[in-house]
Amino acid sequence: MMRKNLIAGNWKMYKTPKESVEFVKQLKDAVKVYNDREILVCPAFTSLFPVSEILKDTSVKFGAQNAYFEDEGAFTGEVSVKMLQDIGVNYVICGHSERRNIFMETDTDINKKIMKTIAAGIVAILCVGEKLEEREQGKTFDVIERQITKCLDNIEDIKNIVIAYEPVWAIGTGKNATQEQAKDVHRFIRGLIEKLYGKESAENIQILYGGSVKPENIDLLMGEEDIDGVLVGGASLKLDSFLRIIDYKNGG
Numbered sequence: 155m156m157r158k159n160l161i162a163g164n165w166k167m168y169k170t171p172k173e174s175v176e177f178v179k180q181l182k183d184a185v186k187v188y189n190d191r192e193i194l195v196c197p198a199f200t201s202l203f204p205v206s207e208i209l210k211d212t213s214v215k216f217g218a219q220n221a222y223f224e225d226e227g228a229f230t231g232e233v234s235v236k237m238l239q240d241i242g243v244n245y246v247i248c249g250h251s252e253r254r255n256i257f258m259e260t261d262t263d264i265n266k267k268i269m270k271t272i273a274a275g276i277v278a279i280l281c282v283g284e285k286l287e288e289r290e291q292g293k294t295f296d297v298i299e300r301q302i303t304k305c306l307d308n309i310e311d312i313k314n315i316v317i318a319y320e321p322v323w324a325i326g327t328g329k330n331a332t333q334e335q336a337k338d339v340h341r342f343i344r345g346l347i348e349k350l351y352g353k354e355s356a357e358n359i360q361i362l363y364g365g366s367v368k369p370e371n372i373d374l375l376m377g378e379e380d381i382d383g384v385l386v387g388g389a390s391l392k393l394d395s396f397l398r399i400i401d402y403k404n405g406g
């Protein structure tokens with residue numbers, strides 16, 4: 155199989171620039187060399203530039219948690235993909251459930267952000283996932299299909315797109331999806347990508363799992379063939395737990 159696994163840390167609204175710099179200095183020195191996995195950290199905007207200076211010639215990639223789809227202008231409080239491109243950002247997370255649910259981002263907004271991101275040669279991590287009541291009503295696959303179809307509308311080439319399946323009920327709750335639940339959705343997503351983009355794209359796309367990933371459950375999750383990595387919130391903020399997650403055993 156061609157695809158590598160990706161272990162991504164989403165730091166959310168944590169860490170000052172000084173704390174971020176300290177963390178990535180230690181991370182780059184401690185991390186082993188791997189051929190089968192990529193490592194990514196996504197700090198807050200204020201930390202991105204100093205982090206970029208430290209990580210630019212290392213194997214650890216850096217990314218943003220969000221971006222705006224206009225290049226510049228009267229958009230108070232926003233940061234453009236173009237600005238991120240200028241400091242060498244490798245990835246942008248698009249449509250995280252906190253962006254969708256707290257900041258009311260729509261699938262249409264996310265679609266524009268993804269288009270802008272991949273046009274700049276940056277990888278977009280598209281986050282999708284159902285809420286608890288949607289799962290309980292048996293709507294999980296419908297929700298995922300709708301989010302993916304709308305967020306990828308008019309996008310012909312998905313080689314710079316990663317999909318992160320993050321069930322909303324599992325994010326920051328300590329309650330992770332079981333290996334079985336994650337496997338079913340990951341298979342569904344790969345099948346959907348095959349239907350929309352063909353077999354080769356489906357085989358190459360990285361599908362990450364996110365939602366209370368921690369050292370205690372990483373090995374089981376990564377044992378699944380259709381899980382190509384993880385997007386980690388809370389457990390990526392501490393060096394020892396993030397390093398243990400990066401060093402997962404038993405990759406599928």
Ligand code: PEP
Pocket residue numbers: 164166320324325326327328364365366367385386387388389
């Ligand atoms: C996330 O922020 O994408 C996430 C999955 O958070 P946590 O690992 O804390 O559940």
